[in-house]
Amino acid sequence: MTNRRLPLFVALCFAVALLTPGEARANSGVPMIFLTWPGMVLALIPVILLEMVVIRKRLDLPRETAFKVSAWANIATTFAGIPITWILLVALEMVTGGGQAYGIDTPFKKFLAVTWQGAWMIPYEANKNLYWMVPAATMWLLVPSFFVSWWLEYKVAAKLLPDAGRQQLKSTMFRANLLSYFYLEMIVLGWLVYEIVFEL
Secondary structure, eight states: OOTTHHHHHHHHHHHHHHHSOOOOOTTSOEETHHHHHHHHHHTHHHHHHHHHHHHHHHHTOOHHHHHHHHHHHHHHIIIIIHHHHHHHHHHHHHHTTTTSOOOOSSHHHHHHHHTTTSSEEOOTTTTTTHHHHHHHHHHHHHHHHHHHHHHHHHHHHHHHOTTSOHHHHHHHHHHHHHHHHHHHHHHHHHHHHHHHHHHO
């Protein structure tokens, strides 16, 4: 499959997953993309503005150019990078045995439930633990998403700024993503703390 056809294939798989009806069961699992992706769309504007500041400062670009680079890079990440990352993580989870319920009766099993099984979570104990598992899994999912975002945004920026030095551009997009993902992690950490405090 060529590089040009891959995004179309992923978009088609994503659309099929969204539109294919399935049997609604409380124990069928929690596909995290449906819970986290709307939040990523809502966070798009502040993320674009945060990354624009880094891009403008490090590459000495006009505000309009930095905004354009940040906007297109983050649109690509939000609408292609995040779904692709989720699909790959779900596939990895399933082929390595993560689709089975192993319980959450120990700290290690709880850790595995929100990392290894974080992309498509097992609803342990009739969803009673999802209040903390969903934000904890979201924090974990932001880690691989960061690396995909960095790579994808670097590629977009390289297309938009063909005269920029590749090493400097790569470093700039890395720092821009560090800032935006730190912002996202802090929001989700606040969500996790809120859920735990008010559940007690």
